Amino acid sequence: MFSKTSFVAALALAASASAAMQHTIIVGDVNGDTVYTPPYLVSLVLRLDATQPYLLEAQDADVGDQLIFEFQQKNHSAVQSTFDNPCTSNGGFNSGFFPVSAAQTDNFPTFTVPVKDKNPIWVYCAQNANLPTSHCGMGMVFAANPGFVFDAFRAKALAIGAKLKAEGLASSIRASATASLKPINIAAPSALPVTHTIIVGDANGDTIYTPPFLDANVGDQLIFEFQQKNHSAVQSTFDNPCTSNGGFNSGFHPVPVGQTSEFPQFAVTVKDKNPIWVYCAQNAGLPTSHCGMGMVFGANPGNKFDAFKQKALAIGAQLKAQASATSTTTGDVTVTRTITSEGSTMTQYKTFQPLQPPFQSIPTLSAH
Ligand SMILES: *[C@@H]1O[C@H](CO)[C@@H](O)[C@H](O)[C@H]1NC(C)=O
Numbered sequence: 001m002f003s004k005t006s007f008v009a010a011l012a013l014a015a016s017a018s019a020a021m022q023h024t025i026i027v028g029d030v031n032g033d034t035v036y037t038p039p040y041l042v043s044l045v046l047r048l049d050a051t052q053p054y055l056l057e058a059q060d061a062d063v064g065d066q067l068i069f070e071f072q073q074k075n076h077s078a079v080q081s082t083f084d085n086p087c088t089s090n091g092g093f094n095s096g097f098f099p100v101s102a103a104q105t106d107n108f109p110t111f112t113v114p115v116k117d118k119n120p121i122w123v124y125c126a127q128n129a130n131l132p133t134s135h136c137g138m139g140m141v142f143a144a145n146p147g148f149v150f151d152a153f154r155a156k157a158l159a160i161g162a163k164l165k166a167e168g169l170a171s172s173i174r175a176s177a178t179a180s181l182k183p184i185n186i187a188a189p190s191a192l193p194v195t196h197t198i199i200v201g202d203a204n205g206d207t208i209y210t211p212p213f214l215d216a217n218v219g220d221q222l223i224f225e226f227q228q229k230n231h232s233a234v235q236s237t238f239d240n241p242c243t244s245n246g247g248f249n250s251g252f253h254p255v256p257v258g259q260t261s262e263f264p265q266f267a268v269t270v271k272d273k274n275p276i277w278v279y280c281a282q283n284a285g286l287p288t289s290h291c292g293m294g295m296v297f298g299a300n301p302g303n304k305f306d307a308f309k310q311k312a313l314a315i316g317a318q319l320k321a322q323a324s325a326t327s328t329t330t331g332d333v334t335v336t337r338t339i340t341s342e343g344s345t346m347t348q349y350k351t352f353q354p355l356q357p358p359f360q361s362i363p364t365l366s367a368h
């Protein structure tokens, strides 16, 4: 039997080994992005071992630490899930939804989760669950102690999102097919559908859509034709030009220099006369963001295309300013080791991101 004193002494010893930490995770942000910041907690130790010389060991949230989810703009939650089913509650903790208005700047609501063991803790935002706009499906996931499989976890969430989007598209096509059974075409023989081709990029690698805007009728098709570089066409809103609104997303289409024909295409059917706002998601969130460089397009923009492009350029300017302000503390860190043995050389490397003190520390390299 443990005496009460020895039990307390053991606890004190465990506590003195490493002080309990509070890890704050920002949920959402002032731009309404569907992100947890940081996306995962991990610090890394690179150590040497006689049999497996370059072993990487992950050390992250400790027993007794607290995860503090701080809810910012939009209406997010933090729900525990599993690695296998990222977007489904495992019956563990659930913060509920915290709507935060766009104007709020402090006193954000928080939700605290104690870290009970060193097992991974998988978390997602349950907003718009099972809809094409599912936050989890857009990759809004977080993990404490994920080891090296955080990327795989997020990829699973994004795959669920892609499936939900495909199902949403299929049902909207079914709905519009049903609607078109009504004899409206007989009454409007003059408005034959038109195909509008928008060239994305060009042989010089410019970050442009040509034409940058156009007017289209219901039933027309927008054909995005991808030329040189590696661009995409993602639907956004006038207010947030560089953020997906959960609508269409062509994915990236890399086209090599020298290709002169058979460019990949992506078609969008115009469903109504509302404006359709589009941007290129290449280098999103980086100072070299294509959207931030003004790579945007509008169908039926009215007289608002210039204002839309100005908003995108303002985001680009902000990303550039942030990068120059924080370039000493953020960005990927690549740990590289070169092993030379009996004349042959091998380089091992791994890239970690993002490094944001105090959550993570720069990998420690130690040699024996
Ligand atoms: C927040 O989201 C939940 C779940 O979608 C919803 O039920 C609730 O009405 C939303 N609250 C606000 C204020 O938008």
Ligand SMILES: *[C@@H]1O[C@H](CO)[C@@H](O)[C@H](O)[C@H]1NC(C)=O
Binding pocket: 230, 252, 253, 254, 282, 283
């Ligand atoms: C195209 O861009 C995407 C997104 O940045 C990237 O994941 C992909 O590797 C790129 N493809 C090529 C061939 O450069």
